[in-house]
Amino acid sequence: MCGIVGYTGKSDCVDYLIEGLRLLEYRGYDSAGIAVISDKLLNKIEVRKEYGVLANLEESLTHGIVKGKVGIGHTRWATHGKPTQENAHPHWSQNYEVCVVHNGIIENHNELKEELTSKGIKFLSETDTEVIPHLVCTYLKTGLTVKEAFLKTLSRLEGAFAIAMIAKETPDTIYATRKGSPLIAGFKDENVFLASDFSPIVKHTREVLYLEEGDVIISNGTKSELMDIKGNPKEIKLVHEDVSNVSFGMDGYESYTLKEINEQSAILKRLIQLRLKKNTDGYNVVFDSIKTTPEIFKSIDRIYITGCGTAYHAAYIGKYYLEEFLDLPVEVILSSEFRYAKPKLNKRNLVIAVSQSGETADTLASIVEAKKKGSKVLSVVNVLHSSIDRES
Structure with a gap:
């Protein structure tokens, strides 16, 4: 799990990127970095990244001022490649034409890396992420626009990911997408804020867009486009979040x-x-938020609770209380094993999904499977409008 942020608009972006990464540091803290399209260096992309905690990145920024109105940032929890400065995000293509941050796993990165290496492209890291900017740059060289190259690259990727990208060719624009990993966009006047969760955005705006599975957003602050991975346009529907009593x-x-x-x-x-x-x-x-009737609950004859990590352990607490007060059999199944355990699901079952982020991939897959079998689904999450919340 990693955290990503992004910004395009009328103000300097560095403060937002660093502040956002600090709030997302719980998602990863073995390295951190930012990439900014410089105001003073003819739209050159400036990258700063450091191994270790965010404070190391902040220290490096004191030795060389970075300023710009478009940028992306990342705080990392290593999956592919050990925690080092080379493996820290952002990652870039040759000549810094394109820069990318990524949360998730590119499952076919080995095949893509072999393809790119055969064309003479040299990789600087051990990460799966680095194939993304190199692919985009490869398509740019064929004459595609940045938008077209980004969409074509996404069509080649397999796995779960949230991605934010900036490109030298379009210095006022940010490109982003999500598939299986969370990503939110906040809107305020001519400013657009991106983040893995709502916490970095809340200080700046309450008008947000929760990207759906496969959504792509392209924005220069003044104009924003929402589309699917094939480029088909979609309507931007903002949600007003009232979180005045929440401390992040x-x-x-x-x-x-x-x-x-x-x-x-x-x-x-x-x-x-x-x-x-x-x-x-x-x-x-x-x-x-539960749109149902007592009669529906009276029809339930078995409950399943599913979650991962600490949510899985919390599920066992729920099991004991539910069995005591409802006098119904309750079974707890680890989300990663849910589909393989093949529980005998039917329309008289209730499946309760427990997830802090509301984006846990295995838990999400579990409730999708439960709904296919006709079971009722209830979620316990900390993030409203997250994927699991919307699927329940």
Whole structure:
């Protein structure tokens, strides 16, 4: 899991990129980097990246001022290639024509790398990401526009990814897409903000676009285009997010882990107060977002809970409470094993998906499978409008 940010607009982008990466550092902290189309160097792409925590990148920026109105950034949790400065993002094509940040895995990168290497292209890293800028640049040399080259490159990629790209040929424009990894765009006047989650964007705007699976967005701040991977246009439908009472910073804690541990009791109390509605008989528990009826729940005869990592362990807590209060059999299945375990799903089953990000690929695949079998799906996530939330 990595974090990516991007910006195009009327202001200098570096502060937003660094601030955004700080808020996304929980997604990866073995290296960090930014790429900016320079205002002063004839649209040259300037790259700064450092191994280790974000503070190392911030220190490097004090030795050489980088300024520009279009840029991308990345904080990395290594998957392909060990944590080094060479493997840190962004990655670029020859002559810095194109620069890319990426969250996810390009499953066919070995085949693509062999193809590109046979054409004389030299790779500087061990990452799967580096095939992306080289592919784009290869298509640019055939006469395609940057937009056309980006879309053609995406059609060659297999796997799950969120990508943000800038190009020297179009110095005011940012290109981005998502497939299986989260990406959000925020809009404010003639500024567009990109991020892996809402936390970097909230300070700047509440008007956001949650990119759907396979969406591509191209923007210069003034004009934005949304399309599918084949270039077919789509309507941009913004969502207004009201998160005035949410804090995305560490609030004085040394780490997000310590913050989460210490805030559990307060958050639990707030959630209970939010859902309890007083009436003449006492209190009702109300979930406004669950559009269903008591009759539907009465038809359920078995519950499955699925999640990965700590969500999987939380699912077991839920299992004990649900079995005690509902007197129904509850089975917990690790999301990565859900499809292979082949549970006997039917329309009388409820599948509960638990995911912090709402984008966990295996958990998402589990509920897609459950819906195919006619099961009802309920999600417990921290991110509204995430893929799992929308699929539930």
